[in-house]
Amino acid sequence: MSKELEEALPHHNSMDITRPGDPSEKSFGEKMKKHFTQEVSTDHADILMLFCCLITGFLDSTLYNAFKTFVSMQTGNTIFVALGASDQNNRPFGWARSLISIGCFCIGSFVFSRSHRFCGPLQRSTLVASYLIQSCCILLSASLVQGFVIEGNVPADLGKHWDQVGPIALLSFQAAGQIVSSRFLGVGEVPTIVITSLLCDLLSDPLLLASVTQNPKRNRRAIGFTLTLVGAIVGGWVSKVTKSVSPMLWVAGGCKMVLTIVWGLWKEKV
Structure with a gap:
C-alpha cells in the first residue's frame, strides 16, 4: 500500500516550485514597463543640471561665434530684436535670427x-x-552642418545662408527642455541657461559666506556659473581652431545623450 501511494505522489524534483504571479516569471517587457513608469529620485539631480550648464556654455559660445545669435540666453536675443526694430542692428537680418530663437x-x-x-x-x-529629444535636436544640427547641408563656418556668411535658422531653431527648442526639467526636479537655483538671475540670487544670499556644508544652494549657483563660463571658453576656443560649429555640436549632443542614459539608470524614488 505504501509503495502504491509513493508511486502516485509526484516526486519532489518533478514539481514546479514556481508560483503564479512570481516576479521571476515576469517578461522582460513587463520589467521594462515597470522600470520606466517609476518616479526617479531627486537626490543629487542637481549634478545633472550642473552638467547642463556646461552644455549651455558649449552651444551658446559656438553658435554666437558663428551666427551672432544665442540659442539659450534669450535676454541677449531680445536686445538684438529691439535694435533691429530701431534699424541699429549691424548684423544682416540678425534680428530675424534672434526672433526665431x-x-x-x-x-x-x-x-x-x-x-x-x-x-x-x-x-x-x-x-x-x-x-x-534634446539630444536628437543637437545631433541633427551637427549632422546637417557636417554634411554641408547647412553652412557652419566660423564666422559664417550671415547675409546669404538663411538655412542657418535650422540649427538655431532646433537648439533653441531643446534648450527649453533643460530649464523645464530643472524646475520639476526642484533645482530652480540652477536654471542651466540663465546667468543674470543666478548671479543675483548668488550674491544676495544672506548665507553667502557660510561654510560649504551649510549652504548647498549657494554652492550650486557658484558651480553653475563656473561651468557655464568654462563651457563657453571651451566652445569659443574649439570653434576658433576648427573654424566650424560641428565639433562642439557633436560634443554637446554626446553629452546630452549621456544624460539620457543616466536618467534611464537613475535610482528610483523611495
Whole structure:
C-alpha cells in the first residue's frame, strides 16, 4: 500500500516550485514597463543640471561665434530684436535670427512643460524622452552642418545662408527642455541657461559666506556659473581652431545623450 501511494505522489524534483504571479516569471517587457513608469529620485539631480550648464556654455559660445545669435540666453536675443526694430542692428537680418530663437524657445517651453505635466514630471520615461529629444535636436544640427547641408563656418556668411535658422531653431527648442526639467526636479537655483538671475540670487544670499556644508544652494549657483563660463571658453576656443560649429555640436549632443542614459539608470524614488 505504501509503495502504491509513493508511486502516485509526484516526486519532489518533478514539481514546479514556481508560483503564479512570481516576479521571476515576469517578461522582460513587463520589467521594462515597470522600470520606466517609476518616479526617479531627486537626490543629487542637481549634478545633472550642473552638467547642463556646461552644455549651455558649449552651444551658446559656438553658435554666437558663428551666427551672432544665442540659442539659450534669450535676454541677449531680445536686445538684438529691439535694435533691429530701431534699424541699429549691424548684423544682416540678425534680428530675424534672434526672433526665431526666441520663438522656438517659447514653443519648447510650452511643449516640454505640458509634456512633463501630462506624463508625470518625475516619471523616468518622461525625463528619458525629454533628454532624448534634446539630444536628437543637437545631433541633427551637427549632422546637417557636417554634411554641408547647412553652412557652419566660423564666422559664417550671415547675409546669404538663411538655412542657418535650422540649427538655431532646433537648439533653441531643446534648450527649453533643460530649464523645464530643472524646475520639476526642484533645482530652480540652477536654471542651466540663465546667468543674470543666478548671479543675483548668488550674491544676495544672506548665507553667502557660510561654510560649504551649510549652504548647498549657494554652492550650486557658484558651480553653475563656473561651468557655464568654462563651457563657453571651451566652445569659443574649439570653434576658433576648427573654424566650424560641428565639433562642439557633436560634443554637446554626446553629452546630452549621456544624460539620457543616466536618467534611464537613475535610482528610483523611495
